[in-house]
């Protein structure tokens with residue numbers, strides 16, 4: 029019975045999970061496609077009468093009892109705000125990267141992998157996402173290099189075992205990408221070995237960057253207490269440093285960034301909002 033609206037700038041609800049081929053760790057819905065999971069969540073919300081606005085929040089005014097949520101198309105005045113703007117991929121920040129995005133540089137193997145059938149690709153990173161991407165790409169690419177700046181991976185051991193058993197995957201240890209080369213498309217990578225200082229060229233058709241995520245902080249930057257990386261500091265009930273403002277999902281400080289923890293945060297935040305409004 030709260031007068032609430034969810035503001036979503038994307039064309040479809042679901043956030044990052046929309047780009048995931050398969051989700052195997054959401055309880056009760058085994059082996060569900062990421063897009064389907066997003067749709068299921070949205071349909072459930074729709075069936076309960078939740079209101080959605082397709083709009084982009086451009087500014088938040090959070091001081092005072094009535095907050096203003098300024099969007100491209102409308103301005104909302106509200107007593108409480110739940111920030112759930114999520115996160116996005118961290119760029120490598122090397123020459124050639126920005127210029128060749130969409131022309132061989134990708135941040136999503138499951139979205140773009142099919143474009144590299146029978147081609148040579150590289151994955152940069154050493155966590156679960158990087159390993160998952162390399163395994164996924166190995167099924168369609170002729171060869172997959174995994175470039176990691178250390179001499180061991182950070183990702184789950186079970187995934188590592190699977191990766192090391194793949195005949196068309198080659199590990200490039202202790203190495204970083206210095207430059208992504210190519211005129212109109214990716215043609216190769218300039219890499220250097222951090223231990224020996226040696227530089228070399230790797231001929232690839234595509235590079236998948238999986239070096240972590242950053243919070244989507246543009247709308248709240250400077251308005252709330254955050255950690256050094258910009259994630260919103262929030263307690264278990266979702267409360268932030270500003271009264272009436274709560275944070276849920278990948279955008280907040282937490283141990284594990286997954287759908288199930290984002291959903292749990294959402295449940296906590298809604299309960300906190302109800303309690304906050306009742307106490308006002």
Ligand SMILES: Cc1cc2nc3c(=O)[nH]c(=O)nc-3n(C[C@H](O)[C@H](O)[C@H](O)COP(=O)(O)OP(=O)(O)OC[C@H]3O[C@@H](n4cnc5c(N)ncnc54)[C@H](O)[C@@H]3O)c2cc1C
Pocket residue numbers: 035036037038041042043044045047048050051052053054083084085086112113114115116136157244247276277278279285286287288290
């Ligand atoms: C490749 C990949 C694979 C993954 N695989 C799994 C998996 O198998 N299992 C799992 O549990 N998790 C997985 N995750 C993690 C999971 O997707 C995230 O933890 C989860 O999506 C976080 O949800 P969220 O709602 O907090 O943020 P997000 O999913 O990032 O959603 C944030 C939403 O806010 C919207 N938004 C942002 N800024 C604005 C604005 N200014 N105005 C309006 N709307 C805005 C965005 O459009 C987006 O829809 C994966 C992530 C990736 C990238």
